[in-house]
Amino acid sequence: MPGRVTIGLYNSYDPVKFREAHRRVLARAGPLALAFDCNLATFGFPYDKDLSTPAEIARWVSTTTTIGEDGGYLIELSDKGRFSAFDFPKKGFPPQLGEAIVTTRKPTKGKSVGPEDVRSTLRSGKSVLLLFGLGPHGLPKDMFELAGKHLDITTRGMSLETCTALGAVIGSLLGK
Numbered sequence: 001m002p003g004r005v006t007i008g009l010y011n012s013y014d015p016v017k018f019r020e021a022h023r024r025v026l027a028r029a030g031p032l033a034l035a036f037d038c039n040l041a042t043f044g045f046p047y048d049k050d051l052s053t054p055a056e057i058a059r060w061v062s063t064t065t066t067i068g069e070d071g072g073y074l075i076e077l078s079d080k081g082r083f084s085a086f087d088f089p090k091k092g093f094p095p096q097l098g099e100a101i102v103t104t105r106k107p108t109k110g111k112s113v114g115p116e117d118v119r120s121t122l123r124s125g126k127s128v129l130l131l132f133g134l135g136p137h138g139l140p141k142d143m144f145e146l147a148g149k150h151l152d153i154t155t156r157g158m159s160l161e162t163c164t165a166l167g168a169v170i171g172s173l174l175g176k
Contacts, residue, residue, distance in 0.1 A: 003127040005174065006097045007033050007166065010143060011044040012135035015088075018046050025134060026061050028163050030074030033082065036174045040077060041097055041129070044088035054083040092146055098127030100147040102139060103169055105157045107150030115172050118151060122173075130169060134162055 007029055013021050022045055033040040051057045058078035062071025077083045086094060093100045101118065102111075121128055131147060133139030144150065153169045154160070160168060 003098060003122040003125050004039060005036070005122065005170070006039040006041050006127065006129045007170065008093070008097065008100075008129045008131040009040070009042045009045070010131055010133045010139055011042070011046070011088075012133045012137055012139065014046065015044060016046055018048065021134060022046075023061060023064055025162060025166075026057075026074060027064075027071060029166055030058070030061075030071070030077050030083070032166055032170055034073045034077045036170050038170065038174070039082040039084070039097070040074075041084040041086060041094075043086050043093075045085060047085065054078045054085055057085060058083060089143075089146065093129055093131075097129040099149065100129045100131060101149040101151050102131050102144055102147040103151050103153065103165060104138065104144070105152050105154065105159050107152050108144055111144075111148060111150045113149045113151055114155065115151070115153065117149075118173055132162060132166060132169075 009025055009029060011022065013019055029040055047057055051060055055078045058071065058074045062075055074083065099121065118128060131139060131143065153172055
């Protein structure tokens with residue numbers, strides 16, 4: 001059985017206030033995860049304290065967007081138990097999400113992998129957590145240290161906007 005992909009969204013915007021950018025990326029990543037049979041996990045998102053479960057988060061997002069059938073795809077993902085919310089990782093990412101792979105245009109020498117390497121990992125039955133940093137600076141440097149592999153989906157060091165990168169990585173790895 002092939003491994004599962006978890007789309008990991010790492011909050012690099014604002015650690016205190018939930019912003020429009022957080023809401024939009026959730027509304028866009030939910031349908032992508034559902035369409036390609038992935039899980040979705042957030043790290044360090046400053047959700048309102050009244051939103052204590054992924055189901056509550058998904059339902060709230062659905063009231064604020066028209067993206068993804070008015071947020072219905074994110075709700076469906078949550079109802080299937082495939083949407084999770086975590087605090088910022090301190091010593092590592094939750095192992096149940098799979099091997100952490102940073103998506104970046106600047107892979108660290110010795111950690112760089114290509115799309116075929118990731119597909120091979122999935123075919124072997126292992127799961128992967130693909131990490132996407134949100135915001136203009138992407139993932140903090142310490143997250144690069146926590147992940148053993150780094151993927152540049154362009155293979156040319158080109159910078160992609162977050163939602164473009166999400167679609168390119170998932171489509172490239174899991175598209176038919």
